[in-house]
Amino acid sequence: xxxxxSESIPSQCYAEIKRMPLSDSFFGQxxxxxxxxxxxxxxxxxGAGGDYADLYxxxxxxxxxxxxESIVKSAVQGVSLGxxxxxxxxxxxxxxxxxxxxxxxxxxxxxxxxxxANGPSKVDKTGFEEAHRRDLYPVxxxxxxxxxxERVELVKRADRAARAADLRVxxxxxxxxxxxxxVLVATSDSVLSTDRQPLTRLGVSVLAREDNGIPQRGYSGxxxxxxxxxxxxxxxxxxxxxxxxxxxxxxxxxVPAPAGEMTVVLGPGxxxxxxxxxxxxxxxxxxxxxxxxxxxxxxxxxxxxxLCSVVDDGTIRNRRxxxxxxxxxxxxxxxxxxxxxxxxxxxxxKLSSRLLGSRTTGSxxxxxxxxxxxxxxxxxxxxxxxxxxxxxxRSTPRGLYCANFGGGQVDITSGNxxxxxxxxYLIEDGHITRPVRGAMLTGNGPEALKHVSMVGHDLxxxxxxxxxxxxxxxxxxxxxxxxxxxxxxxVGGTAS
Amino acid sequence: xxxxxxxxxxxRLALERGATDAECTLAEGNEFSAQVRMRALDTLKDAGSRxxxxxxxxxxxxxxxxxxxxxxxxVQQMVESALAIAAISTDDPYADLPDPSELGSLAADLQLYWxxxxxxxxxxxxxxxxxxEEAALSWDPRITNSDGAxxxxxxxxxxxxxxxxxxxxxxxxxxxxxxSPVARQGDTMERDFWYSSARSHSKLESPAAVGRxxxxxTVRRLGARKVPTQKAPVIFDTVTARSLIGNIFEAVEGDxxxxxxxxxxxxxxxxxxxxxxxVIDDGGLPGLFGTSPFDDEGVPSRRTVVIDRGVLRSYLxxxxxxxxxxxxxxxxxxxxxxxxxGVGHGNFFLEKGERSAEEIIRxxxxxxxxxxxxxxxxxxxxxxxxxxxxxxxIENGEFAYPVSEITIAANLQQMLMDVEAAGSDLEFxxxxxxxxxxxxxxxxxxx
Numbered sequence: 015x016x017x018x019x020s021e022s023i024p025s026q027c028y029a030e031i032k033r034m035p036l037s038d039s040f041f042g043q044x045x046x047x048x049x050x051x052x053x054x055x056x057x058x059x060x061g062a063g064g065d066y067a068d069l070y071x072x073x074x075x076x077x078x079x080x081x082x083e084s085i086v087k088s089a090v091q092g093v094s095l096g097x098x099x100x101x102x103x104x105x106x107x108x109x110x111x112x113x114x115x116x117x118x119x120x121x122x123x124x125x126x127x128x129x130x131a132n133g134p135s136k137v138d139k140t141g142f143e144e145a146h147r148r149d150l151y152p153v154x155x156x157x158x159x160x161x162x163x164e165r166v167e168l169v170k171r172a173d174r175a176a177r178a179a180d181l182r183v184x185x186x187x188x189x190x191x192x193x194x195x196x197v198l199v200a201t202s203d204s205v206l207s208t209d210r211q212p213l214t215r216l217g218v219s220v221l222a223r224e225d226n227g228i229p230q231r232g233y234s235g236x237x238x239x240x241x242x243x244x245x246x247x248x249x250x251x252x253x254x255x256x257x258x259x260x261x262x263x264x265x266x267x268x269v270p271a272p273a274g275e276m277t278v279v280l281g282p283g284x285x286x287x288x289x290x291x292x293x294x295x296x297x298x299x300x301x302x303x304x305x306x307x308x309x310x311x312x313x314x315x316x317x318x319x320x321l322c323s324v325v326d327d328g329t330i331r332n333r334r335x336x337x338x339x340x341x342x343x344x345x346x347x348x349x350x351x352x353x354x355x356x357x358x359x360x361x362x363x364k365l366s367s368r369l370l371g372s373r374t375t376g377s378x379x380x381x382x383x384x385x386x387x388x389x390x391x392x393x394x395x396x397x398x399x400x401x402x403x404x405x406x407x408r409s410t411p412r413g414l415y416c417a418n419f420g421g422g423q424v425d426i427t428s429g430n431x432x433x434x435x436x437x438x439y440l441i442e443d444g445h446i447t448r449p450v451r452g453a454m455l456t457g458n459g460p461e462a463l464k465h466v467s468m469v470g471h472d473l474x475x476x477x478x479x480x481x482x483x484x485x486x487x488x489x490x491x492x493x494x495x496x497x498x499x500x501x502x503x504x505v506g507g508t509a510s
Numbered sequence: 511x512x513x514x515x516x517x518x519x520x521x522r523l524a525l526e527r528g529a530t531d532a533e534c535t536l537a538e539g540n541e542f543s544a545q546v547r548m549r550a551l552d553t554l555k556d557a558g559s560r561x562x563x564x565x566x567x568x569x570x571x572x573x574x575x576x577x578x579x580x581x582x583x584x585v586q587q588m589v590e591s592a593l594a595i596a597a598i599s600t601d602d603p604y605a606d607l608p609d610p611s612e613l614g615s616l617a618a619d620l621q622l623y624w625x626x627x628x629x630x631x632x633x634x635x636x637x638x639x640x641x642x643e644e645a646a647l648s649w650d651p652r653i654t655n656s657d658g659a660x661x662x663x664x665x666x667x668x669x670x671x672x673x674x675x676x677x678x679x680x681x682x683x684x685x686x687x688x689x690s691p692v693a694r695q696g697d698t699m700e701r702d703f704w705y706s707s708a709r710s711h712s713k714l715e716s717p718a719a720v721g722r723x724x725x726x727x728t729v730r731r732l733g734a735r736k737v738p739t740q741k742a743p744v745i746f747d748t749v750t751a752r753s754l755i756g757n758i759f760e761a762v763e764g765d766x767x768x769x770x771x772x773x774x775x776x777x778x779x780x781x782x783x784x785x786x787x788x789v790i791d792d793g794g795l796p797g798l799f800g801t802s803p804f805d806d807e808g809v810p811s812r813r814t815v816v817i818d819r820g821v822l823r824s825y826l827x828x829x830x831x832x833x834x835x836x837x838x839x840x841x842x843x844x845x846x847x848x849x850x851x852g853v854g855h856g857n858f859f860l861e862k863g864e865r866s867a868e869e870i871i872r873x874x875x876x877x878x879x880x881x882x883x884x885x886x887x888x889x890x891x892x893x894x895x896x897x898x899x900x901x902x903x904i905e906n907g908e909f910a911y912p913v914s915e916i917t918i919a920a921n922l923q924q925m926l927m928d929v930e931a932a933g934s935d936l937e938f939x940x941x942x943x944x945x946x947x948x949x950x951x952x953x954x955x956x957x
Contacts, residue, residue, distance in 0.1 A: 078849075086599040088850045091591045092576035096559065106551050113559040113578045126556050129632070162598045185769050221771055221891065229770060231891050271896070273919065273955040274739040304547065306657045306692050306701060384559060423884040423898070427657075427692055427701035428734070430915045432885035432898030454887040454896035454917045456955075504736075506887070506896045506917025506955040 039208045040196040041071050045115050049142055052200040055099070058124035060202060064103040064131035066364070067124075068201040070341060071097045071115070072383040075158050080189035081169040084177070089162075096383040099123045102365060103131035109386045142206035148345075150329060150336050151239035153212045157192040160242055165190055168242075172218045172251035179259040182266065184229070185221035188251070190214075199343035207343040212239050213334065213490060215479060218254045222262040232262030233436070236477035238334045249477075261418065261437050264449045271438070271453035271507025277413030278455060278503040279406055279441060282474035284419055286495035289324055290394050290482065291422040291431040292459045293317070297351050297359070298377075298389040298484075299366035301426050308429030308459050309357065317357045318463030321399055324352040326361060328376055328392030334478040335393035335492035342378035342387050349375045351394075352463075363389045381487040391482060395494030399469025403497040406468045408444040414453060414505055415439045415446050429459035432506075454506035462503065470497030512536050512560065514679055516580060517671035520564055523589045525673055529566040529596070531607050533672035535806065535847040536562050536580070543662040544632065546639045549647075552658060554632070563848025566592045570601040576848040608807050608829040612839055613676045615804045616811055621797040623681040624710035627663050630685075635661040638687055638717045645721025646691040650729045655692035657701055659721070662686050668802075676808035684709050684799070687717060689724040693732055700731035702882070707939060709797050727881065730902065734914035736956040737903060743877035744918055744952045745870060745904070748935055750880045751944035755860050757922060758789060759942070761890040762816055762824075763842070763853035764831025773893035773923055774822060782822045783926035786863060789817040791826055793841060793856025800857035800941030807843035807851050814840045816858075828853050859943040863932035867946040870931050872907035878954055879904055880918065893922035899954075913956075920952040 036042045036049055052069060059067035078090045097120055098111040108130025110123040157165060172188035195211040217235030234257035236249050245251060280288060293309070301307035309317065318324070328337050328346030337346045342364050350358045362370070363378030366389055379390035407415065415438060422433030435453045439446045475494035482491040517534040524532035540558035544551065562585060563576040573596025577588045630638075643659035662685065669679040686707035693700050704724035706715035746754055766772035774782060793811025795801055802811050807829055815823050827835065828843035828851045844854025871879060880901040887896035896919035902909040920928075933946030 084600075085602045087572065087602050087605070088574070089572070089595040089599050090574040090576065090849045091595055092563075092848065093587075094561075094576075094578045096578065107553040109553065109555040109557070111557040111559070123557065129556075130551075130554050162595065166598050185771065221769070228773075229891050231771070231889070271919075273917075273953050275957055304657060305655060306699070308699065384557065386553065386555065421886045423886070425701070425882075425884060425900075427699050428731075428900075428914060430884075430898065430900070432887070432917065434885055434887040434896070451892070452887060452889055452894045452896055454885060454898065454919065454955075456885075456898045456915055456917050458915055504915065504917065504955055504957070506898070506919050506953075508896075508919045508921075508953045 036206065039198065040073065040210065041198045055120050055124050056200065056202050058121050059099050059101050059128055060135040060137050061125065062128040062131045063133040063135045064101045065136055066102040066202050068100050068199060068342065069097060070383055071198040073196040075194045077158055077165065078189065078191045079166055079169055080187065081173045082187045084173055086166055086169065097123065098383040099127040100386065101127045101130050105369060106130045107365065107386060111384050137202045141204065142200065143204050144206045148338055150331050150338050151212060153239065153241040155241055156194045156212045157214050157242050158194045164242065168216055168245055168251050172216065172255045175252040175255035176218060176220050176259050179256055180222060180263055182222040182224060182263060183220050183259055184223060188218045190216045201343055205343040207339045209338050211337065212241065214238065214240050214244065216245060216251060216254060217479065218258040220258045220262050222259065222266060224266050230262045230265035232258040232260065234258040234261065235479050238332045238478040239336060240332050264437060265451065268449040268451040270509040271450040272414065272505055272509050273507045275502055275504050277410050278500045278505065279410060279413060279415045280495060280498045281415065281417040282470065282472045282496050283494060284476040285416055286395050286476065286493035287419050287422050287433055289396055289495060290391060290493050291424040291433055292457065292462050293324060293351060294326065294391045294394045295424050296426045296429060296459050297361055299360040299362045299370060300389050302360050303366045303369055307426045312357050312460065315357055316355050317460045318352050318355040319466040320355040321469045322352055322355055322463050322466050323397040324394065325350050325397065326391050326394045330393050333393050333475065333492050334480060334490045335391065337392065340376045340378045341380045342374065344374045344376045344378060346376035346392060361389045361391065363387055379489050381489060385487050390484065390489055391491050393475065393492035393494065395473065395475060396496060396498065398471045398473035398496045401468045401470050403470040403472050406470055406497050406499045407441060407446060409468065410441045410499065411443060413441040415441050424459065430456065431459060432456045450507065456504045456506060462500065465501045466498055467501050468499040472496045512538050512667055512669055514669050514677060516562065516585065517669050518677060520562065520585050520589060521671050521673050523586065524564060524566045524592065527589060527593055528568065529593060530569055531567040531673045532564060533607060534562065534564045536669040537666065537847050539664065539666040541664050543660055544636045544639055545658050545660045546636065546643055547658040548656055549640065549644065551636055561847045562588060563846065564588050564592045565848060566596050567605060568596040570603060570605050571596045571599045572602065572605050572850060573599060574848040604830060604833045606829065606833065607672055607674055608809050608839060610674045612829065613674060613808045614810045615678045616794055620801050620803055622709060622801060623683045626711045627683050627685045630711055641717035642687055642689040642721040645718040646689045646725040649722055649725035652693045652695055652729055652732060653691045653725050654694045657690040657692055659689040670806065670808055672808055678804050678808060680803050682709065685711055685714060687714055687720050689721045691725050691728045693728045695732040700728055702728040702731060731900065731912050734900065734912040736915050737913050737954060738957055739955050741951050741953055743874055744949045745874065745877065745879045746947045747879065747881050748937060748944060748946055750883045751947045752942050753883055754947065755858065755944045756942050757888050757890060759855050759858050761922065762826055764825055764827040764835065765853055766890060767825050768831055768834040771891050773890060777822050780822055781820050783817055783820040784929045785820045786929045786932050787817055787820050787926060788861035790815055790861060791856050791858045795857050798857045798938050800855060805841045805843040806845045809839050809841040809843060811856050812841045826853055826855060855941060857938060857941055857943065859936065860932055860945065862934050862936035862945045864934060865931055867933045867935050870933055870946060870948050871904060874904045875906060877904045878913065879909065895920050895922050895925060916954055916956040918952045918954055925949050
């Protein structure tokens with residue numbers, strides 16, 4: 015376990031970049047798109063009326079490599095290109111897209127999206143103001159611009175290290191994926207922004223077994239908005255391979271998980287997925303605009319113990335969930351969700367901020383040009399507290415220590431959530447003792463964090479593997495948490 | 511409609527550039543959705559897209575590429591990209607295409623594409639969604655809000671060509687109608703949903719029926735409590751039983767089998783479930799969502815008995831996993847448009863039993879009826895099963911009160927052995943289907 019290391023959140027340092035004319039941007043250079051074109055498409059989109067329109071151009075290059083049985087069996091490269099056109103009229107949204115950037119096809123999509131509106135347009139369109147740019151992921155050489163051999167070597171190294179680590183390992187799969195996404199957002203409220211978004215991830219999955227016993231799986235990996243240099247030093251393929259092997263081997267001696275209410279201690283890092291499920295989704299403003307969230311109309315109320323402060327921050331350098339601008343062209347920011355137990359704010363996109371009389375929090379995200387943006391999380395974590403992680407364990411006579419999680423899910427209306435522990439241990443008389451097999455934890459969002467009685471000083475962010483799904487759209491996210499003690503939570507195992 | 515010659519040309523070009531074999535997929539999809547919320551139109555979406563994917567072999571090395579650019583320049587770029595990728599992969603002795611004798615397509619009319627959906631214009635589609643939502647909102651005074659109702663329509667085409675002489679294509683259509691009402695009691699809220707989906711508009715349930723069922727499912731959740739931790743019989747309704755059947759698929763698909771990553775690996779011919787369990791995969795049933803004339807490697811779809819009255823009879827395989835296991839493909843190759851094929855299912859279902867769901871419930875003195883499962887706590891390597899659940903508590907054969915914020919746990923091996931009854935209510939609402947299922951005992955974790 016790595017619960018003794020602590021990691022502070024890097025400060026918001028980034029390079030300021032001078033305003034770049036559209037003609038020098040990716041879409042200007044490669045597709046000859048001009049400001050005049052953008053204005054004319056927006057004017058088509060608002061041709062039947064409406065309050066707002068935007069265009070989202072996306073070019074995505076992807077490479078995927080995987081090794082399996084020590085053979086590089088699968089490798090895929092691909093490109094995807096398209097533009098999405100959105101028109102908002104009151105509470106109504108019209109959306110269309112085209113995988114073809116010819117002016118006729120974009121105009122056709124604009125006319126389809128325009129069908130949502132009727133009546134004169136209320137938009138006075140006067141040019142664009144380009145957002146002041148910053149670069150939270152200054153990746154000089156995108157992985158997609160390096161040689162394939164260099165990237166293949168990463169999965170080969172992971173495979174070799176996992177196989178050499180322990181004779182009980184009998185299956186190893188390692189996969190590597192990189193994306194390079196270029197986006198251009200142009201809106202009828204004069205925003206013009208472009209971004210280049212690298213995203214890289216390496217994962218290792220192993221199966222281990224004792225003689226002919228039941229196999230157990232271990233999984234580890236990491237990444238972010240980074241170049242290949244990320245995988246040098248502490249984030250090496252060997253590191254992730256050994257971690258996957260360690261998790262599988264621990265499970266070989268695991269006992270069945272207990273069942274019933276008990277004290278749960280979450281380790282630092284990935285267990286922050288609790289926050290993502292228990293509070294994050296319920297604070298997305300679309301659910302609150304519709305008043306279908308268990309957190310609707312609860313701003314200012316106590317929803318967690320005073321030890322808990324939770325933020326969603328899209329500006330952390332090189333993080334998987336970070337963005338210079340969201341998918342509506344708005345700058346991301348640090349958003350305080352819960353401050354000392356009190357609910358402070360929701361996550362807004364443009365539509366929900368417009369309807370609720372607020373400002374966007376830079377939380378409008380979408381999976382691709384084929385999807386309508388909605389409020390989403392970026393990197394969601396709990397701020398560090400004062401407790402020593404070891405004191406937290408020592409203060410627990412009987413309970414469950416969760417070091418790693420698979421994933422979770424929430425019903426935002428009732429607030430009930432679950433998340434599954436992939437590595438957890440019994441706590442007996444203040445000590446971490448036997449590993450237990452796959453435990454499921456369940457609770458209710460506005461209630462669960464009220465039972466937090468200790469928060470460690472060891473805030474840690476996850477390794478950069480998170481994917482969040484909502485209404486059929488997947489986006490990369492990050493989570494983080496220090497060691498946290500929750501006095502009462504339901505654990506769903508089979509042992510009595 | 512796309513031009514099948516684009517796929518043939520991509521295959522030919524790959525061979526000209528040095529590939530020893532190649533396979534190309536073209537896919538086109540057109541989506542429409544109209545969402546209403548609180549009696550007003552909320553969102554309209556209407557668009558389409560195309561993709562092409564190519565997989566090439568250079569001897570025993572494999573490379574794949576895909577593109578959204580179907581112009582000849584785009585296809586040429588895709589061919590070069592796939593070949594470059596193949597050059598850096600390693601020899602896989604099992605890499606191949608299906609044997610030509612395995613290739614083919616079902617000749618019967620599978621009723622996958624219906625023009626009638628296109629005949630329903632946008633105002634009528636919006637009206638259907640409004641009607642479904644209204645039926646839910648007016649069903650019970652405790653339904654105070656709505657997360658919306660949606661009418662959606664889809665049409666698509668898939669073309670597949672390979673260098674062993676296969677060229678085939680088929681079109682599909684579908685439409686669906688769903689409603690998601692919100693009920694309130696005191697300061698608690700509950701949301702549930704119901705839907706209907708079909709390949710033909712004529713087979714869609716009425717908006718009133720969809721809205722009413724959604725409202726019933728939502729209102730009955732109000733006042734949910736936690737039950738004490740205990741062992742008790744568990745009945746999965748047809749919605750939650752589907753996800754359990756999906757777990758069985760994960761345990762019988764060839765990838766998990768040859769890797770020994772399934773609790774059912776190496777158990778062909780053995781008893782793995784109670785006599786009440788017969789599981790079938792059938793990709794040839796006309797008009798259903800898991801139906802296709804051929805799989806994603808050009809092998810005809812077919813019927814495979816996976817579990818016959820409790821005995822494991824067959825795995826589900828594509829050509830690769832079949833070669834690995836020394837068996838024959840079952841026509842279950844599946845992929846997007848590119849890459850090595852994985853294993854998918856056709857219509858994968860558990861055969862219905864004799865008794866109705868009501869009779870099964872009446873026979874339970876004390877137990878849980880599960881209507882919702884959340885979370886990802888299923889491990890098909892070990893069979894460990896633990897998921898978040900909501901549903902209704904049964905006392906003396908009748909629903910007593912709703913329950914939520916609990917988990918149910920057991921091991922899949924034992925759960926399969928413990929299937930005491932399968933209901934008579936098998937219905938195909940998607941490509942996985944199950945009747946109501948009664949499991950003798952699971953651990954329910956609550957307060």
